[in-house]
Amino acid sequence: MRLEAKRGAPGAALYQRIRNDLEVKIVSGAWPPGHRVPFEHELMETYSCSRMTVNKVLSALADAGLVVRRRRAGSFVSRPRVQSAVLQIPDLKAEIEKRGERYGYRLLDLRKRTASAQDRVRLGIGGRATVLALRCRHEAEEQPFAIEDRLINVQAVPDVLKQDFSIMPPNTWLVGHVPWTEAEHRITACNADNDVAAELGIEPGAACLVIERRTWRNSEPITAVRLIHPGQLYDLIARFTPTA
Amino acid sequence: MRLEAKRGAPGAALYQRIRNDLEVKIVSGAWPPGHRVPFEHELMETYSCSRMTVNKVLSALADAGLVVRRRRAGSFVSRPRVQSAVLQIPDLKAEIEKRGERYGYRLLDLRKRTASAQDRVRLGIGGRATVLALRCRHEAEEQPFAIEDRLINVQAVPDVLKQDFSIMPPNTWLVGHVPWTEAEHRITACNADNDVAAELGIEPGAACLVIERRTWRNSEPITAVRLIHPGQLYDLIARFTPTA
DNA sequence: GGCTATAATATGTATAGACAAATAAACGAA
DNA sequence: TTCGTTTATTTGTCTATACATATTATAGCC
Numbered sequence: 001m002r003l004e005a006k007r008g009a010p011g012a013a014l015y016q017r018i019r020n021d022l023e024v025k026i027v028s029g030a031w032p033p034g035h036r037v038p039f040e041h042e043l044m045e046t047y048s049c050s051r052m053t054v055n056k057v058l059s060a061l062a063d064a065g066l067v068v069r070r071r072r073a074g075s076f077v078s079r080p081r082v083q084s085a086v087l088q089i090p091d092l093k094a095e096i097e098k099r100g101e102r103y104g105y106r107l108l109d110l111r112k113r114t115a116s117a118q119d120r121v122r123l124g125i126g127g128r129a130t131v132l133a134l135r136c137r138h139e140a141e142e143q144p145f146a147i148e149d150r151l152i153n154v155q156a157v158p159d160v161l162k163q164d165f166s167i168m169p170p171n172t173w174l175v176g177h178v179p180w181t182e183a184e185h186r187i188t189a190c191n192a193d194n195d196v197a198a199e200l201g202i203e204p205g206a207a208c209l210v211i212e213r214r215t216w217r218n219s220e221p222i223t224a225v226r227l228i229h230p231g232q233l234y235d236l237i238a239r240f241t242p243t244a
Numbered sequence: 245m246r247l248e249a250k251r252g253a254p255g256a257a258l259y260q261r262i263r264n265d266l267e268v269k270i271v272s273g274a275w276p277p278g279h280r281v282p283f284e285h286e287l288m289e290t291y292s293c294s295r296m297t298v299n300k301v302l303s304a305l306a307d308a309g310l311v312v313r314r315r316r317a318g319s320f321v322s323r324p325r326v327q328s329a330v331l332q333i334p335d336l337k338a339e340i341e342k343r344g345e346r347y348g349y350r351l352l353d354l355r356k357r358t359a360s361a362q363d364r365v366r367l368g369i370g371g372r373a374t375v376l377a378l379r380c381r382h383e384a385e386e387q388p389f390a391i392e393d394r395l396i397n398v399q400a401v402p403d404v405l406k407q408d409f410s411i412m413p414p415n416t417w418l419v420g421h422v423p424w425t426e427a428e429h430r431i432t433a434c435n436a437d438n439d440v441a442a443e444l445g446i447e448p449g450a451a452c453l454v455i456e457r458r459t460w461r462n463s464e465p466i467t468a469v470r471l472i473h474p475g476q477l478y479d480l481i482a483r484f485t486p487t488a
Numbered sequence: 489g490g491c492t493a494t495a496a497t498a499t500g501t502a503t504a505g506a507c508a509a510a511t512a513a514a515c516g517a518a
Numbered sequence: 519t520t521c522g523t524t525t526a527t528t529t530g531t532c533t534a535t536a537c538a539t540a541t542t543a544t545a546g547c548c
Contacts, residue, residue, distance in 0.1 A: 300532095
């Protein structure tokens, strides 16, 4: 979102002030869900401006999901406010360093192989394929922070074979070099098995937060990754303000 | 005037087609981060349209974070693509019924009390306050699906005392009647304690996914809720496509 | 060179006017 | 009544134009 002067302040652009006015009415509850907001020509009167200007505001509110627009009927405050939030799925290296902690990384295992049936399911590919399978550990201040279990579709990203993942985490390289068009995240909880417990330095059976992410580029699978965090150690936090 | 507009158009609006063209160039990587996208007057030429139309496209791309615009310099493809996703935090009743399963609900405990120190921390309030504390269970097809542990700030929502939460889950009432302006979500994993295990019908120690949500209305705390799901039973899925 | 004033240019916002498309509401026929 | 048709209204998109504003490039000066 572009930042102008203050959104509602005098001096801000006219359409920003109009938008702010309407948003306040909506999020404050003064206009409850289902309420019909004034017609464009009414808002033109109210603000002494052209229709293009109020149209821009209402279209933006519709894009933001605060109103629904229907020809001939008008614009209406959206029904049930969806409980949605922008979730930041961080690059662990960047995230840890942002906290001012020392980041550590260790490659536990790497192998190139013809995709097994299980690999094909995880990546969502059919037929023969070559994959790079990695397992590595992320550390913050010497403490294990996450186990990463990743498959990369070599066909989609041939350059990946030239990278040295013993010094650089695969995610850091991928986000910088491989654009993606679609991603899916799945978040679950599981009990640590013996391997994971040993690698993370926790008790077997301890609860772990699991984040699985799959990315595609124009429908071609790129990578599937599973990040396993000790449950107490890691929070995913999402903040949401409708105005945003 | 509009002779050009119909050419090669599958019905979509002109600015939609332009936007799509540019997005493809960006997300495909054809225009890498930092690349200068054509000036508005160049796009006018390319698409034989007015500046307002290409301006609308570029402003929308800027709002979406795909480009950065700088006066006198031009518009540039944004730097690092952030790993973010819109996470749908569903209303459980709606979610379960959408799957075609039977929703069940049971109020386990409800009490009105003066906020304890712990309550005040959870809600983020200071001083004296009255809260409503609920504990309830959500079921899908007779199976326990989640334990909900909720605090409601009675000052912020006095009407809450008039509701009968033995038949209607608090979330269903709240989302329909109490607008909020800010929300925070926190997702963690924990091992089921004996109480939770009994209520969910799982083994003590089994991994659970915990979603904590706090909402405010103009900085006034409304409610704090903790949802505890059996780890195997529940997935949070977030899909993200830049095109939206 | 380094500094400042000036011009050039791209974006930011706003207007008035035009026609298209969808559809709620009124109307009329069976 | 009920069904189809017409009409009126609202939103959707686009144009051509205008001026404001930020910022880069340049020219001129010391």
